[in-house]
Each structure stands twice: as structure tokens, then as C-alpha cells.
Amino acid sequence: MKYISTRGGISPISFSQAVMMGLASDGGLLLPKFLPRADNAQVSKWKDLDYQSLALEIISLFSGDIQKDTLEDLIRRSYFTFDSKEVTPLVKKGELFILELFHGPTLAFKDVALQLLGNLFSLLLKEQGSYMNILGATSGDTGSAAIYGVRGKENINIFILHPHRRVSRMQALQMTTVPDRNCFNLAIEGTFDDCQAIVKAIFNDLDFKDRYRLGAINSINWARVLAQVVYYVYASLRLYDQGYERICFSVPTGNFGDIFAGYVAKALIEPLIYRLILATNENNILTRFVREGVYEKGQVVQTISPSMDIQIASNFERYLYYLLGQDAGRVKRAMAEFEREGVLRFSQEEIQRARQDFSSFSITQEETVSTIGSFFRETGYVCDPHTAVGLAAARRFMAEQGKEVQGMPVVCLATAHPCKFPEAVEKATGRSPEVPEKVRGLDRLPQRYEVMPADVEKVKAYIEAHAL
């Protein structure tokens, strides 16, 4: 499989090159040259496979230049760190199915992608006799998942900036208690925006970036999307095995990464996935796109589902490429227009097409809390606020579509363990969520972090002193 840019400015590259490139060098996003589709024979064979074997089949469709046995070993190691044999178990609660994506080391769905990406980076760097210094900013969750993805890897150092005293206690502990010498936490005296601005400024210093082989680990890396395709197919095949032939997924969405993986899965096992429910919190740029045909930036609102408090969905450009008929010239013009005007408008025909793929609902914080509470009272299941946004959207979808989707299973993606967001859960259910063994007692471990002013030069000096 070769990879191209949504903006058409690069000649086709291999999977390995795409993983190492991250963002396409013309400013676009990388995509496979075509979206593969499985035939009936493949689907029947896949439905008996365990998660890791299915992952191997799916990922090898996209990763031609990595040997299959190397890939197999890499996948086994990536999901060995999960505390469920099924990796992403599917459970039925009330009328809904829940796909639990939080069994990885940091209890959030980002582990599914970042455990694999860390191992991929390490493998490709080793093959090239090279190394990398990863630099990123986090408002909480991505940082710890990234650190756990690369901890202990000898050809990678990682520097994660977080706003000092502005991430939750558990989030801070998850990052700072990792003992591996290749992990560096910088607690910046400022906000998350300050952290992001520093990271951006350092990446813009091309000389510095090249000298220290700086790499990013953000959600636009193709390998992250690809790793996530697997659980959509896995859940669909579990249900197919139970006799269901049309399935819907409800996806709590921020950067459009997870739901774009659903779109790739939908194409891969057509017609098994009927519809993707795009669930947003009050930051609803994507809901307005699906419902009104207008993609327009708004103000970021802080909510109780903070990992979805995003106004520009960085993976949206990938979907745009397909919506605009795989015409890279049009994507390039559209993105330039969005940059200039902050808004994109779509034709009736395009909106209709998007609505074949997605139904969308924006869920208020009040409804999120009441959903955690009512779902707990009805089923005994405790979910986190991000998952609850998806649950509420799934219920609205069923009410809106009525007969059209009657009897069709709706799978809600559970993207974080409820113990990561204890305040909201306690408010809704009247009790604090259970804390799994592996994160108990983190506060008794030694912490490693450096408090630092929000100063680009100071951060650069720190990297210089500790980089590979």
C-alpha cells in the first residue's frame, strides 16, 4: 500500500515512511491510496480470530513494507500490556452494547493506538540505525498514553509538557511516576495553551528540530488511525457472529481521529456498519457540520469531557478528501479557505452524502451527568463523561430514527475508565468510581518532573541537556 497526501503535494510513499512522516510534508494528511474492502471469504475467516490475529490481518492490508512475522510480534507486544484477554471487550448493558477501550496501561482508549505506535517507531528507528526525541504538550490524557507507549525504548526520548497544577491529580501521577530514564515531564507554569505554543515554537525552529530529530506523537499519525480501525471490525464481527447484519457505532468525538477510523472500518467491511453516530459535547463544530452543512470554528468551551474540548478537528481533512471526491486540489483550496475565513459551506448533495455516513448529536454537560446517573440506575454500569456523551447520542439517535434502526445493535465506545473522572461520576451516581489495582497507590511512588516557566528558551535548553 502506498500513501498520498490529502493536498496532493507529495509523491506516493510507503507505510513506514508515512509513519515516520506524521504530518505530510505539504501540510496535508497522509492517506492510503485506496481504502481496501474485505470480501465475504475474508470476513468469514476473520470472525473466528482473536483481537491480535485480527489486528494482524487488518494492519497488513495497509502496511506492505513490514514483514508479517515482525508485525505479528509487534502487535502481540503492544496488546500484552492490556488487562483484558479480549483487549477491547464488548459488553451488553440494557439495550446498548459497550465496547470497552480502556483496558490499556493508562485506562484510556488512546493506549490502543499509542502502544502500537511506540513499538512501530522503535522498530523503524532501529532498522534505520536512528533515534528520535519526541516532544508534545498535553492537557492530561494524551501525555500519559504517549509516555507509556515509548517508556524504556532505547532509541527514543520523550519530553511531555503539561500545565503545572492544572491537570488532575491522577493524570499528573500517571505521567510523573514512570521511572524510565527516557521519559521527561516538564510542568510548565502556565496553561495548556502556553504548553502548546511552546511546542509549536520549537517545532517551527527547523534547525533545532533537525538537530535533535524531534518527532511528534499527535493524533494525525496514520498508524494511530489504523490501530483504531481494528476494534470497530472486532466488535462488528462479534455481533455478526450473533446474527446481526447491520450495526451502528456511537463515538464520542474531538479530533475526528477515532470516528475517522470508524469510517475506514465501514468501507472495509461494507455493508456491516450501517451508521456512525458522531457524538460531541458543547464543542460541536462537527455536529453543526453534519446537521447544517457548515463547518465553522467557534470558541472552545471547557466541559466535564475535557478530551473533546476541541474546536478544530485535526483529522477532519481526511474525511474531507473523500467528501470532495478524492480531489486533492479541492481539499487544498478548501483548507486554505478555512484558514482564511474560518468557515466551509457544503452543497446539499455533499451534506446528504455525509449523512449517509454520520448522524450527529451535541450533548450538554447537564445531559452528560444525567446520562451517567440514569444509565447507572438502569443497568448498574458506571461510565465516564466522554462515554456518557456517546450513550446520550445513541439514545437520541434511536429516538430520531425510530423504525429505521429498530433491532439494530448500537455499540457505544467507552473511551476512558470512570475512575479518571471521579468528580462527574460522583455527582451523577452519588458514589465514587472503583479504582483498578494498577493505578492504586501511584501516590506512594516517587515522582519525576521539572517545574519550569512558560519560556521557549528554557524548554529548549532542557531538551538540549537531555536529548538523545
Ligand SMILES: *Cc1c(COP(=O)(O)O)cnc(C)c1O
Ligand atoms: C481523545 C479522547 C476522545 C476523542 O477522541 P478523538 O480521536 O480526538 O475524536 C474521547 N474520549 C477520550 C477519553 C479521549 O481521551
